[in-house]
Amino acid sequence: MSDGLGVREVVVRYPGAARPAVDAVSLDVPVGEVVALLGPSGCGKSSLLRAVAGLEPLAAGDVAWDGVGVTGVPVHRRGFGLLFQDGQLFGHLDVAGNVAYGLAGRPRAERAARVAELLDLVGLPGTQRRDVATLSGGERQRVALARALAPRPRLLLLDEPLSALDRSLRERLALDLRDVLVATGTTALFVTHDHDEAFAVADRVAVMDAGRLLQVAAPAALWSRPASRRVAEFLGYEAFVEVPADRDGAEPAVRALVGAVEPRPGAGTTLALAAGALVVRTGAAGAGDVVGTVTLLRSRRGRTEVVVDVPGVGRVTAFAPAGWSCEPGTSVLLRADPAAVAPLPGTWVAPDVATA
């Protein structure tokens, strides 16, 4: 049997619900790896996490550690830590009391040393005697992380630990979280609805929707090879183009996109287009140029984005150089950028057949 967490055909059902919240999901998290469970609200990712922790009963399936089933083991004997979205610090204990909660039974000196070590690790040294009510949101989550890590759980479960924080803090803490998990060699299962966060923290990302697992892959592979249209949509791919059998009769935009992808996709393949699949061409017109009508201009982090209507593709977001501008309604020339185009599998045709 494998090392680490093994989730086998797990079903979680709530009383009165029409369909199970988690529907026969299987997933492995090897020791030392950080896996993100990514999905929209209500997709069942938190229910799966709670089932792994032992907080929800399984309707079917098994949860195992190192090949040994833990389904019948009560929560407190599993050795699985859990970090909640809002920290859930004990208001009647101070910071040290919270961090030491999971260290009951150890000698006092050892407890104090471990508390100090973890508060250092999360960047809050010397805060032992602070009242938790005086902590900021980010500090609370850091203390909660220290508390969850203190008993050295064999697996750490994180339930949207950053989503209650504001954006800049979230982005900074996501990196800190990754560093802490790597530094402590912690095996972790991390639930989030934010794919940037999942990509920043996890070694592998598991995409869930409607109680089912759609795809598990490393961040780069997930981005370049989404397994289905649903996964691509959730990752932010905004338009889908089917490769026509008759390329010459197709719209110029379709011809340009199909022509840009290597190896050439076969007829019937679906291409998923992310923002930037088309780029505004500012220089002289070239071969394979596509014409689109600008409907909206916006600036995002200094870069100009143009929402364009393109015949045969629909409404997509194209990138333009910083400072570039035009009036809405103007026609602009666009070229295809293969880096933001992903062919979806299933309709994938091997190159030798496709070029025939």
Next chain:
Amino acid sequence: MTTTLERARPAAPAPGPRGGGVPPGRVLFWGAAVVVPLVFLGVFFAWPVAAIVGRGFVTDGALDLGGFADVLGRPRTWRIVGQTLTQATLGTLGSVLLGVPAAYLLHRCTFPGRAAVRAFVTVPFVLPTVVVGVAFRSLLVEGGLLGGLGLGLDGTMTAIVLALVFFNTAVVVRTVGGLWERLDPRAEQAARSLGASPWRAFRTVTLPALAPAIASAASLTFLFCATAFGTVLVLGGRQFGTVETEIWVQTTQFLDLRAAAVLSVVQLVVVVAALALAGRARARTERALHLTEPVDAAHPVRLRDPFDMVAVVVTAVTVAGLIALPLVNLVVRSLRTPDGWGLGNYARLAEPADVLRVTPWEAAVTSLRVALDATVIAVLVGGLVALVVSRRPRAAAGRRAVAGLDALFMLPLGVSAVTVGFGFLVSMDRPLGLPLDLRTSGVLVPVAQAVVAVPLVVRTVLPVLRAIDPRLREAAATLGASPARVLRTVDLAVALRSLGLALGFAFAASLGEFGATSFLARPENPTLPVVIFRLLGRPGVDNYGTALAASVLLAALTAGIVAVCERLRSPGVGSSW
């Protein structure tokens, strides 16, 4: 849940967190936590009440509604029922009208001395009913401070209603203020920014949000007013009464136990109706409390703001006129003797008064001893009930059972103390068929007082336990805490902070308890409220003076004990009272 139990799982035979294999220790603990209060309530509440109902309905083993027809056919009964409802309605209206502005001022505004005023407003709630009766009477009688004004309030319904408002304004302030403190001010600010005037924003946004708390406080106040006993007995004279005092009169003066039984059933109907309303309102309040975080939205009092101005004026009149005046007057009057000012009345506390066999001092010691026993019982039983009722079982049947227990243990709150005392009298000569007359043993007094105090303990501890986020317990479990340790380090640690308050309320309720005690106290061992009432009934200036001094002593004992208990609780922990 059933799916979990029925599913064959040969690979993992280990016991699940729920299901067949729960450790025996846990079964034993929770079993005891449910059974002990149920047995206590069954023997000392349900059974005596059932005995009374039986007396009303059954004669010589056959169903007989003749008693009902007879008692309900008397004009006196309908006069009493009418007086009960009128007094309770007026008392409730007055308490809400004075309590809501005071709740605003004391929980939404800041001003120097706010903590002291808050504490002072709570005082009447814990004062013994007999003391309040004596205080109002000494104010209104001829020769009293307000007696000479020609108002002629002594022995009127106005006097009774004023005393009821005196008691219950605290209930409204605490219940409504507790929610008001947690209301997010941004909802009202949003309304203002949409063009609503302050009055419209209050009426359309704040008031609807407060409505559950106001309804809950009003139904509780109605309940307390409708079951008022000691105060009404002292202030009402022969003319005015409640169903409660009438039960006492029928039992002790006319010796008509069947009439008393029928009236107890009438009282039961009123109480159950009011409790059902209170329960529904309370459920909505607790839901609302879950939705909001405590916010620090208090602002300094702005006297130019008409809202604040109204609140200041109403609160000032309430505090100075309604609460302080009778209490100060009581103390002043207790110092007046036929020979001028002095401590003569207090000196007589050490002498056996009139026909009594004990001195008021001895009675005070008896009161303290009995109240201590009652408090221990009430906190044990009430604490267990709060613990059980705060659970949120996964299964629907379990949740229904918990809700049922919750409602069951609220019953003694309203089912009048007189009914409990009277019920003990008719049922405890052979409790459960045992040849043991408990009525002569003296143990019934603390037990009856505990029955009355249990709901107070439950209502104080339960909101604190319910406010614990279930995920806090889950967090503790994932950190390796066993269910027993979770209970100890999360539930108990948090509940302990409200225990001081629960102790104080239970002790105060027991110390001042008069309704049940007046039936059960042994003549050679009366409690202080009983002695005060007896002294009031005797002629002579000396007896009256001693009653005033004894009232001050009882009030001081009660207030002192509550103040000490309040010290035991951590700041910021309140209750829904």
